[in-house]
Ligand SMILES: Nc1ncnc2c1ncn2[C@@H]1O[C@H](COP(=O)(O)OP(=O)(O)O)[C@@H](O)[C@H]1O
């Protein structure tokens with residue numbers, strides 16, 4: 496099975512990356528997909544909290560050779576597994592070659608087991624984020640209509656496209672007042688990046704402000720997809736269907752496992 500790798504980043508923190516990852520994972524499992532989440536938000540790793548799970552090992556333990564990557568895998572649900580990033584790894588790009596190759600080796604051991612690998616990244620511009628984003632098939636930048644979020648998203652997109660030549664960025668507006676407002680927010684940022692960076696962004700949908708959508712953080716609620724009565728439900732389903740049919744994965748046909756992700760790491 497070839498694994499589709501989706502990276503979720505943002506210019507500013509707290510804009511809804513992890514909430515999106517968890518909801519995406521739940522929706523994908525509804526479609527019968529097996530999902531692995533890599534919590535690469537190394538400063539604020541918290542995916543496990545949405546599933547009320549505790550972590551005993553993380554990537555730091557893998558790098559120092561204490562455990563294998565497999566041993567860090569936490570079963571969040573029957574169909575969703577997690578690789579906890581941990582907070583001790585300041586910057587993956589600064590790791591020495593041995594450490595990086597041990598991560599690469601570790602990922603090859605689990606390749607082929609998952610339909611999707613969803614990578615939750617740290618906010619902002621760091622070499623670690625840039626390294627990860629250059630390795631994934633689908634690159635999603637999440638942002639809200641807050642001024643700080645818009646300008647930080649612009650700065651991130653600028654560095655990604657101008658300095659790192661990373662193309663095909665998706666901008667996904669979150670916490671918007673309606674789908675129409677989301678499309679408008681996308682349009683404004685896309686206008687600016689097209690004008691000043693000569694880069695157009697891709698639209699795969701947006702997510703409205705919706706408390707039901709955030710129920711994934713409620714430890715008393717059973718984990719499951721958000722209900723059909725939620726505004727964000729239809730939007731999330733549309734985003735999932737765009738992801739499912741996305742051409743970024745077409746190069747995967749015939750290839751195996753996580754090779755694309757590993758190639759990026761190795762280069
Ligand atoms: N569409 C939304 N509607 C309402 N609240 C949201 C939405 N998306 C995220 N939130 C809230 O925003 C906060 C930050 O979200 P989180 O996913 O942790 O952000 P990040 O991972 O980018 O730091 C959380 O309290 C979450 O419940």
Ligand SMILES: [Mg+2]
Pocket residue numbers: 512513514536539541615
């Ligand atoms: Mg987060």
